[in-house]
Amino acid sequence: MTDASRTDTTSSTGDHRTDDFRTAARATAELVSDYLAELPGRPVWQPMDPAERQSLLELELPEHGADLAELLKVIAERVMPAPMGNGNPRFFGWVNSAPQPAGVLATLAASAMNPSSAGGDHADVHLERAVVRWIAELVGFPHPAGAGLLTSGTSMATIVCLAAARGRAARRIGWDVREQGLSGLPPLVGYVTGETHSCVRKAAELLGLGSRHLRTVATDADGHLDLAALRAAIAEDRAAGRLPFLVVASAGTVGTGAVDPFDPIADLCAEEELWLHVDGAYGAFGALDPVIAHLYAGMDRADSLALDPHKWLGVPVDCGCALVRDPEELRSTFSLVPSYLRDEAAGALGWFSEYGTEQTRPFRSLKVWASIAHRGRAGVAADIARCTELARTLGELVAADPELELVAPVETSIVAFRYRPAGIDEKRLDTVNKELPVAVQLRGRVFVTGALHRGREMLRACLLNAATTEADLRLLLEEVRSAGAELTARRGTE
Ligand SMILES: Cc1ncc(COP(=O)(O)O)c(C=O)c1O
Structure with missing residues (x-):
């Protein structure tokens, strides 16, 4: 009987090894199970031993390969003893969660399949459509088919959403950013607050909008966007010939977790024809808690919502998500289908790679599916x-x-x-x-x-x-x- 999990390797230099994948996989499962079980009893975090840190930094490129068992020993003895600490229930830092165990297992299966979830007719692609819809359902965001995709995180989701916002604003004055670029276009102005996450500025800089055209409007004493200040800033920019196009509101600021008042902001955006983007990276899933759900009233009126399953849902890093009201806004921003990627069978929605920046895309949806399905809504x-x-x-x-x-x-x-x-x-x-x-x-x-x-x-x-x-x-x-x-x-x- 042959066992496909045995790999016999003879290198060109003549060394011969027989790796037993199944044995190593079982040992990995033991290792990971012990790690997760022991985590709460360990120090949450400790600085690395300087010599160990240095030896990792200076690891030499090996000329010859090592057995899976040897690799596992290195992982067990030199990597896993020095974690960031975020799996521990006494870790309260930044916005980094403990991994959902179901997501940990799914990660292994996903990497064994190793598809590119760019598009095509394989399980990962269809699963991504389903879990993006689940994410929208969880936070109560409308979801026409195709109106979103998984990303590496909210930083990338923000780039995706703001690129769509930029394209729509320019199109409205007869300008095609994809073809003409930005030179010659009046400055497109976006509005943020002092509490807005830095990924918004990074996205604006990358998209050529210029951080100085991201205006910081005042907040109230508790960090919520001040509507009167926003209204005044828009009027001032219009009077100066600039082109207001975007308001960024937060569903949980990174500093204090404040949620902006979406309904009045959405009213103003509708009146002024501005794209409303909500950064829900950390906090959008708070909408699931009946005690605070009222804070999220109107979030569903945004043009786009960026959020992170790898934060509050505990999906193992990385996994962000971009949701948009109108899928065509994404497709018209990103779709480029070179002839080698033509796929007559792709169906009306086409490929995910037509909706964002990535071509080869990881199989993120399995760990999202597992993490949510394990707990249920x-x-x-x-x-x-x-x-x-x-x-x-x-x-x-x-x-x-x-x-x-x-x-x-x-x-x-x-x-x-x-x-x-x-x-x-x-x-x-x-x-x-x-x-x-x-x-x-x-x-x-x-x-x-x-x-x-x-x-x-x-x-x-x-x-x-x-x-x-x-x-x-x-x-x-x-x-x-x-x-x-x-x-x-x-x-x-x-
Ligand atoms: C409110 C908020 N927005 C955006 C981000 C960036 O998200 P990511 O790190 O997934 O790119 C974070 C990360 O902590 C955040 O808390």
């Missing part, structure tokens, strides 16, 4: 609701603590706060809060990160893991207070 919604509940609890603990200060209301699942013991001046407080995240991280018990908010240093804890407990939240605050006291004492003697 109700399970996903319960996980989201659990996180927002944890965030509200953390917000209450912070508010009740005389040494801490809540910096912004808790709207979704980010808690923005400062260490603020009595008797320390603002300048020193700022220095201590800036140094606090790393000081806490180095202790290894919890992981939190920081950011500047309205010119002041703060910590922000992002709750994405439904396995986090209230005890974990208390530990986080204990660690912040304890590391804060150490830093304050050290600073006091400097």
